[in-house]
Amino acid sequence: MANYLVTGVAGFIGSHVAERLIKRGNSVRGVDCFTNYYARSLKEKNLSELLESPRFVLDELDLSSADLGSVLEEVDAVCHLAAQAGVRASWGRSFETYIDCNIAATQRLLEACKGRSLARFVYASSSSVYGETDDLPMRERGATCPVSPYGVTKLAAEHLAVLYHRNYGLPTVSLRFFTVYGPRQRPDMAFNKFISATLSGRPVEIYGDGKQTRDFTFVDDIVDGVVRALENGPPGEVFNLGGGSRVTLNEAIDTLERVMGMKINRQYETPQKGDVSNTLADNSKAQNELGFAPSVGLEEGLAREFEWLKSL
Numbered sequence: 001m002a003n004y005l006v007t008g009v010a011g012f013i014g015s016h017v018a019e020r021l022i023k024r025g026n027s028v029r030g031v032d033c034f035t036n037y038y039a040r041s042l043k044e045k046n047l048s049e050l051l052e053s054p055r056f057v058l059d060e061l062d063l064s065s066a067d068l069g070s071v072l073e074e075v076d077a078v079c080h081l082a083a084q085a086g087v088r089a090s091w092g093r094s095f096e097t098y099i100d101c102n103i104a105a106t107q108r109l110l111e112a113c114k115g116r117s118l119a120r121f122v123y124a125s126s127s128s129v130y131g132e133t134d135d136l137p138m139r140e141r142g143a144t145c146p147v148s149p150y151g152v153t154k155l156a157a158e159h160l161a162v163l164y165h166r167n168y169g170l171p172t173v174s175l176r177f178f179t180v181y182g183p184r185q186r187p188d189m190a191f192n193k194f195i196s197a198t199l200s201g202r203p204v205e206i207y208g209d210g211k212q213t214r215d216f217t218f219v220d221d222i223v224d225g226v227v228r229a230l231e232n233g234p235p236g237e238v239f240n241l242g243g244g245s246r247v248t249l250n251e252a253i254d255t256l257e258r259v260m261g262m263k264i265n266r267q268y269e270t271p272q273k274g275d276v277s278n279t280l281a282d283n284s285k286a287q288n289e290l291g292f293a294p295s296v297g298l299e300e301g302l303a304r305e306f307e308w309l310k311s312l
């Protein structure tokens with residue numbers, strides 16, 4: 001029975017990953033520092049099911065300052081999901097937080113893992129490392145040229161993961177997530193904002209003309225990819241994890257209108273700095289080497305996110 005360390009366990013993806021590991025019969029030590037990026041009450045809700053399990057332990061601590069040696073005791077594998085998320089918020093003074101949470105904390109954790117006999121160290125990277133490109137679908141071997149400060153920090157930590165593999169044999173695997181959605185999605189992300197605004201009779205703000213495209217990935221599919229990487233991801237490698245198709249934001253909102261059975265009041269605003277025009281994952285490497293096969297389509301996934309938001 002493996003014992004996993006999951007960082008960022010109170011977050012959107014972290015809480016889902018930990019639940020899947022517990023359901024498989026594993027033990028999870030979850031850490032989170034409950035940053036104030038969004039309400040603590042939402043993160044506590046994310047944890048409610050986990051806290052009922054005797055195989056789950058929660059440690060409230062900050063990776064930038066905690067004694068990581070004791071955190072890693074008896075841990076077999078690490079799933080590092082803790083981060084300062086958010087593409088558009090990463091400009092200006094807040095960049096310091098991105099450096100601390102995404103680069104410095106990751107380096108500190110990698111240092112602490114050095115020399116331990118870990119089965120895997122899985123790091124959550126992002127499609128934002130690719131930046132603006134016409135070369136679609138995005139392939140792991142393609143150019144990385146982020147257009148947001150956030151993307152710069154996610155790419156820097158990806159490089160660190162590779163360095164710790166090459167120099168210290170740490171079995172790191174980096175996963176580039178493509179715009180994840182579903183129950184527990186962060187409140188700053190598009191679908192959460194659109195559903196919440198529409199339910200309370202407000203218009204939604206669309207950045208730009210809505211013709212930007214995204215490869216939206218349902219959270220259960222991401223969890224599946226993460227668990228596969230924890231089990232048998234080839235050390236030192238980087239993988240895309242995407243839904244495998246892309247839609248324009250306007251099309252996604254049409255789908256959301258059908259799912260909600262409500263008209264969405266669209267208000268078009270200026271484009272935001274740091275946003276890329278298009279994303280689309282080439283999943284073939286993850287498919288061939290991890291057995292990754294996303295299965296939840298946009299309509300079904302949006303229906304599940306809608307049900308969750310209504311239940312809150």
Ligand code: UGA
Nearest residue numbers: 085086126127128177178179189190193205206207212275
């Ligand atoms: C998301 C996550 O927030 C990042 O943490 C993650 O690393 C990234 O995916 C990724 O895949 O790399 P993003 O694609 O911007 O970033 O996800 P959303 O916030 O859901 O935005 C999707 C699209 O909707 C973007 O084009 C954005 O500009 C647009 N949007 C968002 C709006 O038009 N209005 C809003 O109020 C919010």
